[in-house]
Amino acid sequence: MAESRRRIRSFEWSTAIIASISIAAGIAVYLRDGADKVVAILSKDLELLVGMLPKMAAGCLIAAFVTRLLPREVVARVVGSESGLLGILVAMMMGAVLPGGPLTIYPVAAAFLVLGADVGTAVAFITAWNLLGYNRALIWELPFFGPEFVGWRVLIALPLPIVGGLLARMVARLVVKRGGGDQWT
Amino acid sequence: MDVIAIVSIVVGILLWLLVAVLAFIAAMRSKALFREGAFEGGRDFLVLIPRVMIGVVGSGYIAAVMPQDLIADWIGPGSGIVGIVIATIIGAATPGGAVVGFAIGAAALKSGAGAPQVIAYSTAWSLYTIQRLLNWEIHMMAPRFVWLRAAVSFPLPILAGLGALLIGKP
Numbered sequence: 288m289a290e291s292r293r294r295i296r297s298f299e300w301s302t303a304i305i306a307s308i309s310i311a312a313g314i315a316v317y318l319r320d321g322a323d324k325v326v327a328i329l330s331k332d333l334e335l336l337v338g339m340l341p342k343m344a345a346g347c348l349i350a351a352f353v354t355r356l357l358p359r360e361v362v363a364r365v366v367g368s369e370s371g372l373l374g375i376l377v378a379m380m381m382g383a384v385l386p387g388g389p390l391t392i393y394p395v396a397a398a399f400l401v402l403g404a405d406v407g408t409a410v411a412f413i414t415a416w417n418l419l420g421y422n423r424a425l426i427w428e429l430p431f432f433g434p435e436f437v438g439w440r441v442l443i444a445l446p447l448p449i450v451g452g453l454l455a456r457m458v459a460r461l462v463v464k465r466g467g468g469d470q471w472t
Numbered sequence: 473m474d475v476i477a478i479v480s481i482v483v484g485i486l487l488w489l490l491v492a493v494l495a496f497i498a499a500m501r502s503k504a505l506f507r508e509g510a511f512e513g514g515r516d517f518l519v520l521i522p523r524v525m526i527g528v529v530g531s532g533y534i535a536a537v538m539p540q541d542l543i544a545d546w547i548g549p550g551s552g553i554v555g556i557v558i559a560t561i562i563g564a565a566t567p568g569g570a571v572v573g574f575a576i577g578a579a580a581l582k583s584g585a586g587a588p589q590v591i592a593y594s595t596a597w598s599l600y601t602i603q604r605l606l607n608w609e610i611h612m613m614a615p616r617f618v619w620l621r622a623a624v625s626f627p628l629p630i631l632a633g634l635g636a637l638l639i640g641k642p
Contacts, residue, residue: 301569302523309530309575312537320536328532336528343524344517345487351513352494355505389604393612400617410621414628417598425487426520427570428594430528431578434480439642440591443635447595447628454624462620471617 339430346425350386357385359395366412367402374404375411375452382415382448386422400472406459409471411452418444527571527578534575535582547593549586556633559589563596563629568604573597587642592633599625 317325362381369377378399385395396409417423419441428437463469499506547555547562566573577594581587600622609618636642 301567301572302526304567304569305530305571305575306526309526309533312530312533316533316536324536325533328536329529332529332532333525336525340521342484342487343520344513345484345491347517347520348491348510348513349487349494351516352491352498352509354512355509356494356497356501389608389612393609397613400614406617406620409617410624413621414599414625418595423570423598427524427574430524431531431574432581434483435476436581436587436642438476438479439587439636439639440594440632443591443632443639444595447632450631451621451624451628454627455620458620458624470614471620472614 335433336430339433342429343426346422350422350426353384353386359385359391359398363395363398363402366408367399367404369408370405372449374408375449378404378408378412378452379415379419379448382412382417383419383421385416386420392416397472405456406471407452407456410455411448414451415448418447523571527575531575531578532582534579538579538583540584543580544584547580547585547589549589551586551589552637553630553634555586555589556592556630556637559585559593559633560596560629563593564600564602566593566597566601568601568607573601588633588636591636592629595629595632599628 313325316328362385366374366378366381382392385392392413396412399409399412400406424437424441428440432440459469459471495506495510498509545551547559551558563573566576573594577590577597580593581590585593605618605622609621
């Protein structure tokens with residue numbers, strides 16, 4: 288499984304950078320404010336994280352089951368056959384429910400385009416995956432920001448995949464009008 | 473108990489109901505499917521905890537040493553649309569990797585950045601962090617499509633930040 292190996296490696300790297308910056312920052316806090324402050328920050332942040340653990344666990348399990356019950360080929364076929372505003376809405380829903388990292392998402396989007404979906408649909412899908420995906424929101428965003436912040440952030444982001452998709456259609460039409468090709472795959 | 477806490481509990485219950493429904497459907501298909509799903513979900517969760525913990529705790533320490541005056545001036549609650557645009561650009565320049573963007577965003581929020589600015593930051597980082605475009609997307613999709621997507625996505629974080637500014641939440 289070259290795929291999963293690659294994903295985990297790139298991931299570790301970013302965690303390692305954050306870990307070393309955090310340790311340096313922790314030492315600076317200790318030298319400046321003493322051990323009490325270090326413990327205070329630790330316990331406050333851990334409290335938020337622990338509170339979010341049940342939702343994170345649910346997110347992981349949902350992702351694992353959805354991956355098995357909703358094959359990517361089916362998603363590509365369903366979205367690839369839709370067009371118009373409905374196509375954008377279907378793509379947006381699929382982007383929000385499909386778990387996985389960039390390695391799984393971009394190939395699905397590329398498959399839509401091959402199957403005949405327009406660029407707007409593919410853009411709406413990627414935008415929804417990035418901004419509305421429950422996977423990312425539950426597992427990553429929630430322990431950092433807490434439910435209120437994440438809830439409002441997601442609500443505000445709801446129209447953005449549609450805006451992005453429609454903008455992409457407009458720009459693609461302009462490109463074609465100016466003599467560019469209509470080939471996006 | 474306030475509204476947010478109630479909503480949070482309801483969402484938690486709904487999520488676990490969804491887990492139960494999905495697990496049931498998987499079990500109906502085959503026992504092996506159910507076992508694989510439950511095992512992988514559980515393992516992912518255990519593997520993720522230390523990583524998320526490093527980021528969450530780290531963001532607290534990073535926030536404590538960040539220059540708060542500078543943060544407040546550039547991307548604080550009073551920085552308005554200029555702060556939103558600055559946050560968008562910093563978001564695009566932040567390297568990819570799930571922990572990095574959220575840790576920095578959370579640290580900024582804790583050390584005095586405004587919520588609309590942090591929303592613009594994390595939206596930009598999610599949509600078009602330059603490193604992810606060049607390392608991942610460009611290899612899996614037509615370069616022409618990637619540039620089109622990045623171009624039309626450019627205003628979206630600014631819209632998100634303005635949206636938060638207008639409704640005054642979170």
